[in-house]
Amino acid sequence: MAQRWTNFKKNLYRIPDVALTRWLRNSPSCQLQLHAFSDASRRAMAAIIVLHWLHSSIPVGNSLINNYISHIQEIMPSIIWGHVPSQLNPEDVASRGAKLTTLTHDNSWFEGPDWLRESPFSWPCSSLNFASVNVSQIVADAMRLRLKRPSTVPILSPITANEFNYAFYACVLLSQRHHFAPELVQIRTREGYLSRQSPLKGLDVFVDPIGILREGGRLQHSSLSYNARRPPTLSSADPSAKLVITWAHHRALHGVFRSTYVHVVRRAWIIGGKRQIQAHIHRCVVCIRAQPRPIKQAISPLPLERVTSVRGFTRNRS
Template identity: 25%
Template sequence: MDCFSENRIAEIRKLTPVERWYHLPGTSNPADLPSRGCSPKQLLESKWWEGPNWLYEDPEIWPFSNFDNNEEEICAERKKNLVSTLLSVDNINTWHLNHFSGYNKTIRMIAWIFRFLHNCRRSGEKDIGELTAQEYQTAENFVIKLIQQECFSNENVQRISGLNLFYDEDGVIRLKSRVSNREDTKNYHFPVVLPSKHPLVNQLIMDKHVKACHVEYGLPDYDAVDKISLCRKARKIQSLRGDLRARFRTEYLGQLKLKCNEKTGQEIAIGDLVFVEESNSKRMDWPIARVVVFPASI
């Protein structure tokens, strides 16, 4: 229904009650004559200008037509309202980060939750024992999709609109790289798209970095090293150093014991964590050591 007809109908409904409405057959409606086609002479001789004769008679003798309500046509003519659903990413849901600070522990926690739900739905034999590789992979795919839904919503889709992306069989957003024809793993051919500032992504980077013993895999390309990337890397290192210092104060500093004066008579025991004093560095930068006894030195 066009805007003109909609406005006219709205005005008629506002000015007249529904009980006074009548349905007129198209053949008896003089207003439909121009739309059906006629010559100028027929238009002048028709009742289009003054209306039909029965309009001046009593309403009881007006023509009447029976018609059935077609719900499909009514729904097709009904005005449609566009509803957009947007996912807010201002407050990232980090419920899965409140119990464990490591990426591997977080994934295993999700996997154990999935196993519990699976066992609750089954009435027969339950899954027991250690987690399988398939259960771990299912939990990891779930967490990855959760991160992508949080950070790549409709309002942030422009961040990845210029990339050649696709959904794999697990529903994970991946990138079609230029080395897809090379014989290598799936994660190398089609890497997973993840945001750079998500807390769980930082845990993933730290987990892989620790497993690699904090070594570099290779030197970056000369073209990739510029002022912007170096500044970004410096800020990342500074932020990581601040996080490590904060965790050190809360998790390790309370377990350390300072060597008391000789007047108290308390000595450091074997197995205690201690600081190794260095005169040319700050106390926060002193290395940590554990007191051990070697048989050869007794």
């Protein structure tokens, strides 16, 4: 801490070296654009929800947030909102901390990013990676606003375990309706009959009372919970399956395939999940770094008696 404070004081003497260009060299006929960048906070609402609210005219179900959004849309009707990847956002320079010597040589902080000078059609348009976003957190926040919880529970209070479970099964329902729509119709109308081309053929699947497609299995008399005995079925091509595998691998403390597989099947039955689990473990940076390297010991040369040809029984010892 003392060393950091000393370095900070040394950087203060370089403040006079920082110069800001005040004259923009513009004429009355030219058009100016103002671009503002911000950095998301871990305690703030998810950026994907906020951007959706700003682009939408549908109420979110909470009067406080509705007032904020309508006020922003009224005073800034022509604002274009977008998401910029972290590595291209100049705001990260300040939010993550930077030395003054580094800041003075950073053109993006004083002049804006280079991509801003190009055509707007070539500007970065980031699509969030669901493998790195806590989708359950986002869905739980949205469901809390939609369900209008009692006023005794603050809107921005921590999400409970039950809300996380509701959010997970909401994602499961959407995933199954997208990937197993024909199978859901066949199970409900033909008493469990599935076509031969169905990926669920050969599985003991059924639809529970709330509409979730589950794997029957042979653990009906087990002491496990209902969700562990009858896990929901997911397609390996769905992002929810990748999130389940990531969660299970962390839950298994980056264990090998078998330990990760046990946690996966207790959460969801993934079609073709074994290949996805193995691929995830092979790509895991933590597991790759923790792999022990075999020690290669130098082999000593053979003794002279082993490499010299002599007559038989010459070196016999009594």
